[in-house]
Amino acid sequence: MKSILEKPLSHTLSFFFCILTICVADTAFAAAPGASLDKIKKEAEGKGYIFAASREEIVSKAKQEEKLRVHVSLSAETLKALAEGFTKKYPFIDANADELRGNEAYVRILHELKAGLLRGRDVTNLIFDYYNEYIPHQKKFDILGMAQQKVLQIPLQVIDPINRNIVAVGSSIQVAAYNKKLVPPEKVPDAWEGFLNPEFAGKKFAIDLRAGWPCFHDL
Numbered sequence: 001m002k003s004i005l006e007k008p009l010s011h012t013l014s015f016f017f018c019i020l021t022i023c024v025a026d027t028a029f030a031a032a033p034g035a036s037l038d039k040i041k042k043e044a045e046g047k048g049y050i051f052a053a054s055r056e057e058i059v060s061k062a063k064q065e066e067k068l069r070v071h072v073s074l075s076a077e078t079l080k081a082l083a084e085g086f087t088k089k090y091p092f093i094d095a096n097a098d099e100l101r102g103n104e105a106y107v108r109i110l111h112e113l114k115a116g117l118l119r120g121r122d123v124t125n126l127i128f129d130y131y132n133e134y135i136p137h138q139k140k141f142d143i144l145g146m147a148q149q150k151v152l153q154i155p156l157q158v159i160d161p162i163n164r165n166i167v168a169v170g171s172s173i174q175v176a177a178y179n180k181k182l183v184p185p186e187k188v189p190d191a192w193e194g195f196l197n198p199e200f201a202g203k204k205f206a207i208d209l210r211a212g213w214p215c216f217h218d219l
Helices: 013-019 035-046 055-065 076-089 103-115 128-137 143-148 192-196
Strands: 002-004 067-072 094-099 123-125 204-207 215-218
Touching: 067 076, 076 094, 103 128
Parallel strands: 067 094, 067 123
Antiparallel strands: 002 123, 204 215
């Protein structure tokens, strides 16, 4: 999951939306501000969310802020291409994107957030292991509301319906790999909790393969 870090509004609003270049609605498709949109904006703000009513508002604030710093788990090559494409479309923004790898990096960032020490980052990952712990430190943009009103071109299915300021820009699956010569298929658990069964005690298994770094643990 990707989200924006908590920081003063004047340094945040357009940063977040500009990094979602493909998601900002073109003028021809953006919802025109009106009575209905104004009402939705006020309702969102009444719940503590920030709601930009138009593409023009987003771009205007981006021109004032001038910089964007992103730290996420995409590969360096992918981030380089995205940053170049972004800069080409928005040349008035100094965009910088760095690769984030390793579970320990996420834990460190979380500790820095809690201590109020994290500075200079606008967009980062919310690793699922600590998802709920990150939530209080994220800027509260009503991304879901803005997507529903076509201010942003983001599929509603990738936005957290509860935490309306969190967007999933990728997906992954988790599986349990096993050697059928050592573990009969009928003995393989159907749920993760099954690996806590007594017959697996003292056995080795691999977990945390994100970033290609397997960690081996005893059960």
